[in-house]
């Protein structure tokens with residue numbers, strides 16, 4: 001399955017690599033190679049990182065912490081202390097290096113740098129009282145996204161992933177009930 005970068009924040013996109021979290025969790029990061037591919041595909045991160053077993057475990061732990069804290073925000077409850085410890089520790093490390101040239105922006109760093117960057121990005125979103133964090137309203141999706149739309153009226157994480165599916169389902173339902 002392809003990765004989706006529709007959450008409005010790379011750390012939330014990382015959390016979104018587990019779909020259908022409540023019913024039938026589907027984890028797109030089954031092995032370190034999947035994580036390497038995810039980092040390469042995510043905008044603003046280094047093109048090539050290597051994930052060893054320890055770094056992979058750290059990434060999954062950060063991912064679950066981000067998800068838990070985002071869910072805490074969505075539900076309006078206090079942050080989970082263990083997840084706070086994980087994200088704050090990850091954020092304290094060095095971040096990827098960015099360089100400007102005529103060819104544009106180049107980002108370099110290892111996976112640990114990437115995790116620090118993701119943790120900081122998540123913290124910025126989670127700490128912002130004005131940020132509209134929502135869970136996708138397609139039943140079973142469970143992706144949490146940052147709604148930056150005007151008036152915060154978005155109801156789905158992404159049009160391709162969920163919006164079109166919901167519209168198609170509504171169309172089929174209308175067709176069934178019409179005589």
Ligand SMILES: [Zn+2]
Nearest residue numbers: 136141157162
């Ligand atoms: Zn969705």
